Amino acid sequence: MSAPALHFKQLSKAYGKSPVLQGVDLAVQPGEFFGLVGVNGAGKTTLLKCLLDFSEPDSGSIEIFGRSHRQHQARATLAFVPERFTPPSYLTGKDFLNYMLRLRGQAYDPSQVERMLDALDLDPAALGKPVRTYSKGMTQKLGLAACFLSERPLSLLDEPMSGLDPKARALLKRQLQRLKAQGHTLFFSSHTLADVEEICDRMAILHQGALRFVGTPADCCRQFAAANLEQAFMNCIA
Numbered sequence: 001m002s003a004p005a006l007h008f009k010q011l012s013k014a015y016g017k018s019p020v021l022q023g024v025d026l027a028v029q030p031g032e033f034f035g036l037v038g039v040n041g042a043g044k045t046t047l048l049k050c051l052l053d054f055s056e057p058d059s060g061s062i063e064i065f066g067r068s069h070r071q072h073q074a075r076a077t078l079a080f081v082p083e084r085f086t087p088p089s090y091l092t093g094k095d096f097l098n099y100m101l102r103l104r105g106q107a108y109d110p111s112q113v114e115r116m117l118d119a120l121d122l123d124p125a126a127l128g129k130p131v132r133t134y135s136k137g138m139t140q141k142l143g144l145a146a147c148f149l150s151e152r153p154l155s156l157l158d159e160p161m162s163g164l165d166p167k168a169r170a171l172l173k174r175q176l177q178r179l180k181a182q183g184h185t186l187f188f189s190s191h192t193l194a195d196v197e198e199i200c201d202r203m204a205i206l207h208q209g210a211l212r213f214v215g216t217p218a219d220c221c222r223q224f225a226a227a228n229l230e231q232a233f234m235n236c237i238a
């Protein structure tokens with residue numbers, strides 16, 4: 001059996017004296033679409049920061065496709081879009097994509113870029129403009145485009161729908177379905193339970209530093225005797 005795409009083992013992290021993650025154990029399988037939910041401040045971004053080696057866990061370990069997350073080759077398998085994605089303001093959209101692709105040793109292919117922008121509903125004319133002139137949603141689309149153009153097998157998205165209009169949200173879901181059909185793995189955080197229900201194979205509820213639930217959205221409703229995921233979430237964290 002192949003190694004999990006992501007494996008958090010007994011991960012703990014505190015900021016000063018405040019514990020944020022306490023013994024988090026979680027495995028995400030290759031090809032799985034996995035959603036992480038939790039109230040504001042539950043520790044979702046902290047978990048992602050530990051995984052990306054931006055933040056050091058106090059104890060425990062993380063493996064990416066069987067290799068320690070501390071190895072850059074392990075992290076080279078993933079692409080990440082942060083919650084508040086802010087590309088360098090002086091770059092044009094094209095400069096930014098070109099820069100990201102070059103960092104990854106890939107060539108800038110104008111037709112491939114145009115297809116990706118079309119898939120995310122970002123006007124190709126925006127490529128020539130500085131990103132400081134972009135709206136929030138346009139900036140988010142640029143970050144998602146850079147992520148998907150990287151063709152990494154694993155995407156980490158921190159609240160990917162944030163700032164997207166209804167059309168862009170629908171198109172992003174379509175793009176994610178295409179990636180799923182190709183065997184891609186997705187780990188994302190979201191506050192929109194309807195998206196989690198629609199997109200995810202499995203989900204986890206992080207609350208007060210621990211995982212209160214891991215399983216399918218349907219199991220979550222069953223386990224917490226709820227008619228819908230929103231009520232199940234409320235019952236879970238009660």
Ligand SMILES: Nc1ncnc2c1ncn2[C@@H]1O[C@H](COP(=O)(O)OP(=O)(O)OP(=O)(O)O)[C@@H](O)[C@H]1O
Nearest residue numbers: 015016020038039040041042043044045046047083
């Ligand atoms: N650099 C930091 N220094 C001190 N405390 C921090 C730091 N980063 C986060 N925290 C605290 O850790 C807790 C978890 O924050 P985190 O950003 O991981 O939550 P989150 O689940 O992503 O929240 P949200 O849904 O609001 O984005 C919060 O109490 C936050 O104040």
